[in-house]
Amino acid sequence: MKRAFPILAILTAGLLSWGLYAALVSAPTxxxxxxxxxxxxxxxxxxxxxxxxxSINFLASVFYLVKGKPFADRxxxxxxxxxxxxCCVIPFFVKPLPLGVExxxxxxxGIGIAILYFGIRKYFAERADVLALVSAEVGVxxxxxxxxxxxxxxxxxxxxxxxxDMRLTSTLLxxxxxxxxxxxxxxxxSSQTPTLAAVLAVFGALDxxxxxxxxxxFRTQHPQPVIGGGGSIDPRMLNVLLLNWLAFLCFAxxxxxxxxxxxxxxRDVDEAQALESLLAxxxxx
Amino acid sequence: xxxxxxxxxTLVKDIRLEWRSKDAINAMLFFALLVVVIFSFSFxxxxxxxxxxxGGLIWVAFLFAAVVALNQTxxxxxxxxxxxxxxxxxxxxxxxxxxxxxxxxxxxxVLEALMTPLFIIFYNLRAIGPAYQLIFVGVLGTWAxxxxxxxxxxxxxxxxxxxxxxxxxxxxISIPALLAMVEGTTSILTGEFSARFWMVLLLAYDVVFxxxxxxxxxxxxxxx
Amino acid sequence: xxxxxxxxxxxxxxxxxxxxxxxxxxSRLQDEVEELKKK
Numbered sequence: 221m222k223r224a225f226p227i228l229a230i231l232t233a234g235l236l237s238w239g240l241y242a243a244l245v246s247a248p249t250x251x252x253x254x255x256x257x258x259x260x261x262x263x264x265x266x267x268x269x270x271x272x273x274x275s276i277n278f279l280a281s282v283f284y285l286v287k288g289k290p291f292a293d294r295x296x297x298x299x300x301x302x303x304x305x306x307c308c309v310i311p312f313f314v315k316p317l318p319l320g321v322e323x324x325x326x327x328x329x330g331i332g333i334a335i336l337y338f339g340i341r342k343y344f345a346e347r348a349d350v351l352a353l354v355s356a357e358v359g360v361x362x363x364x365x366x367x368x369x370x371x372x373x374x375x376x377x378x379x380x381x382x383x384x385d386m387r388l389t390s391t392l393l394x395x396x397x398x399x400x401x402x403x404x405x406x407x408x409x410s411s412q413t414p415t416l417a418a419v420l421a422v423f424g425a426l427d428x429x430x431x432x433x434x435x436x437x438f439r440t441q442h443p444q445p446v447i448g449g450g451g452s453i454d455p456r457m458l459n460v461l462l463l464n465w466l467a468f469l470c471f472a473x474x475x476x477x478x479x480x481x482x483x484x485x486x487r488d489v490d491e492a493q494a495l496e497s498l499l500a501x502x503x504x505x
Numbered sequence: 506x507x508x509x510x511x512x513x514x515t516l517v518k519d520i521r522l523e524w525r526s527k528d529a530i531n532a533m534l535f536f537a538l539l540v541v542v543i544f545s546f547s548f549x550x551x552x553x554x555x556x557x558x559x560g561g562l563i564w565v566a567f568l569f570a571a572v573v574a575l576n577q578t579x580x581x582x583x584x585x586x587x588x589x590x591x592x593x594x595x596x597x598x599x600x601x602x603x604x605x606x607x608x609x610x611x612x613x614x615v616l617e618a619l620m621t622p623l624f625i626i627f628y629n630l631r632a633i634g635p636a637y638q639l640i641f642v643g644v645l646g647t648w649a650x651x652x653x654x655x656x657x658x659x660x661x662x663x664x665x666x667x668x669x670x671x672x673x674x675x676x677x678i679s680i681p682a683l684l685a686m687v688e689g690t691t692s693i694l695t696g697e698f699s700a701r702f703w704m705v706l707l708l709a710y711d712v713v714f715x716x717x718x719x720x721x722x723x724x725x726x727x728x729x
Numbered sequence: 730x731x732x733x734x735x736x737x738x739x740x741x742x743x744x745x746x747x748x749x750x751x752x753x754x755x756s757r758l759q760d761e762v763e764e765l766k767k768k
Contacts, residue, residue, distance in 0.1 A: 256732050259736040259737075358747075368743070372739070396677035400673050404664065404673075407665045407666060408660075408663060410663040412724075412728030419660070423678055423717065427681065431681045434706055471744075475747070482755055486754075489761050
């Protein structure tokens with residue numbers, strides 16, 4: 221397993237370099253926005269990666285809270301399966317779908333959530349908490365990049381650094397919630413910090429739909445400038461986008477893996493130090 | 506003792522203790538007054554502008570006053586090892602939480618009730634929309650801040666820099682509620698829009714987070 | 730144009746910065762492991 225790391229690192233470096241070249245050189249220049257649009261190839265993959273990592277954190281937190289409590293555990297399992305089935309089935313009954321939402325995307329998101337949750341349950345049963353911490357931290361790094369590259373793209377193209385639209389505000393809010401999550405982790409000295417952090421993650425997740433509704437209505441009352449927007453994308457640009465996403469996914473995986481191992485080492489060292497001081501006290505008598 | 510009886514007993518005890526230690530109340534009132542004064546001469550608008558921005562200013566002032574009040578929610582319990590007694594007793598954790606939240610709600614409402622006339626005076630405020638709706642926005646909004654504030658105060662109890670930890674946890678999560686409070690108040694003051702959506706959103710927010718807090722408080726109480 | 734380069738450079742500064750932070754934590758942990766081994 222450990223030998224895979226260098227191989228994957230080289231592969232990732234290659235993908236990132238290729239992605240960089242494609243983004244800056246070989247991708248076609250956008251008609252209206254010009255070269256500045258190329259920020260898109262770093263901005264969007266970072267956003268998708270950040271959301272994926274935050275989702276992993278949420279699922280790991282939920283699992284951590286129900287682990288060891290058979291009734292709650294079975295309930296959550298049932299709910300996850302229900303969500304997956306609902307995502308596959310409901311898009312066919314709700315017509316018309318909101319703009320930009322494809323039935324396939326909803327279905328695969330639901331199935332993805334189920335795969336992630338049961339995967340975490342199986343492979344991270346003992347270390348769900350470490351996974352939660354790692355995904356939150358790396359997620360914040362990627363989210364920071366989204367919030368930095370976004371305004372840098374918006375300013376030259378739309379003339380404004382910021383606007384309170386759904387996506388920007390939700391991203392900012394997720395970033396803030398997870399910053400508070402990491403702060404709690406760092407400042408809390410209780411032995412139950414993982415539980416408290418997991419509870420906070422659940423609070424944060426419940427907050428997200430409320431943010432959506434509040435911003436949606438706010439914008440109907442106070443029309444704000446529209447940034448970006450849907451519309452079809454040139455297939456060559458899509459390829460560059462997907463390439464960079466793959467590259468950053470691999471990169472995120474490697475970073476998470478490193479952070480994970482670091483955290484395990486940190487906890488082992490803490491345990492050893494605690495044991496050692498206990499023995500020292502005992503032996504000193 | 507029934508859950509309701511237990512909640513009421515805890516609440517009455519808290520109020521009685523607060524009332525006896527008038528120092529804390531007086532200090533808090535003075536703080537609230539200072540906040541209003543500072544905000545008032547920092548932002549000195551005309552009557553027309555004031556209706557647009559007063560909603561935001563008032564709620565930010567309330568938010569700061571609430572944080573100061575919430576920060577010492579569990580201080581007394583910590584000092585006297587009361588939390589340990591609660592953990593050991595068969596009483597449901599949710600009744601302790603509810604009592605604390607209600608106590609905080611009453612306390613923060615008193616602060617708000619005292620700050621509001623001052624704001625009206627300093628900003629020459631007059632509601633163009635239906636003024637009675639302000640009560641709903643006020644009650645629902647205050648509960649939104651207090652219920653999460655009490656919960657996060659309990660989570661912060663064993664952290665370094667406890668006082669700053671509470672706002673760090675509370676503010677991000679409260680953003681949708683804050684938006685609703687501010688927009689609702691502004692809608693009513695200016696009379697331009699209906700505040701109905703905002704009140705519904707606040708109600709939904711309150712229901713969701715009250716439920717979650719009651720369900721999960723047990724975990725937090727035992728987390729020491 | 731500057732915005733484009735600024736965005737790409739900022740991205741990598743943040744990533745490298747985080748990786749550097751991880752490396753520093755790792756070396757500090759290694760020091761602690763050495764300390765423990767000595768005892």
